[in-house]
Amino acid sequence: MSCKIAPSLLAANFGCLREEINRVNDSEADWLHIDVMDGVFVPNISFGFPVMEYIKELSKKPLDVHLMITDPAKFINEVKDSGAYIMNVHYEACLHLHRTIQQIKECGMKAAVTLNPHTPVILLEDIIRDVDMVLIMSVNPGFGGQKFIENSIEKVSRLKELILRKNSSALIEVDGGINLETGKKIVDAGADVLVAGNSVFRASDPVEMISKLKML
Numbered sequence: 001m002s003c004k005i006a007p008s009l010l011a012a013n014f015g016c017l018r019e020e021i022n023r024v025n026d027s028e029a030d031w032l033h034i035d036v037m038d039g040v041f042v043p044n045i046s047f048g049f050p051v052m053e054y055i056k057e058l059s060k061k062p063l064d065v066h067l068m069i070t071d072p073a074k075f076i077n078e079v080k081d082s083g084a085y086i087m088n089v090h091y092e093a094c095l096h097l098h099r100t101i102q103q104i105k106e107c108g109m110k111a112a113v114t115l116n117p118h119t120p121v122i123l124l125e126d127i128i129r130d131v132d133m134v135l136i137m138s139v140n141p142g143f144g145g146q147k148f149i150e151n152s153i154e155k156v157s158r159l160k161e162l163i164l165r166k167n168s169s170a171l172i173e174v175d176g177g178i179n180l181e182t183g184k185k186i187v188d189a190g191a192d193v194l195v196a197g198n199s200v201f202r203a204s205d206p207v208e209m210i211s212k213l214k215m216l
């Protein structure tokens, strides 16, 4: 079975967003990955809800929304209205993660929890059956184009073991520094979904690169 691919729009040319999103529409990509940053939780600011509304109108792919913001529970309704299919919240940003996950699901979205590189997967032991997906950051969040952290491979294996042991149906998504080489290693370790920014949008043929990643 091939993995799912979610191109990360952060690496697109924002000057021609329509064309970039249309490339993804015409590809075998499964989802479109949207990174929202607040300049507090991460040292960068990307874009907010008005831009997401525009992306929603253009994208034919479900939106996989990664919130790199403090207290994401405050914005569940706005994220839903902006067209999210999946809402990813950081473990490190949620004081009451279980409640936030329930609220996301009640709102009609899939719920995912994201782990920074330093956060161990064992902390998810008591919530792994409640989430639809775990997003493992394989770079420190905030910027595209960073080097893949090799420890993420072992971390994905440990997460896969936890999912099997707890009889959870959570998918494993990995984000940061993913290309054909790192993507292969991470899929072999158990990843179900690959987020890829620069390797897709800076490729000479993004549509072909998405097909190649999907075959890993």
Ligand SMILES: O=C(CO)[C@@H](O)[C@H](O)COP(=O)(O)O
Residues within 6 Å of the ligand: 008, 010, 011, 033, 035, 066, 139, 140, 141, 142, 143, 144, 145, 146, 175, 176, 177, 178, 195, 196, 197, 198, 199
């Ligand atoms: O969330 C993030 C960065 O914070 C990622 O989604 C990056 O946008 C991935 O970009 P590449 O590392 O694949 O270029």
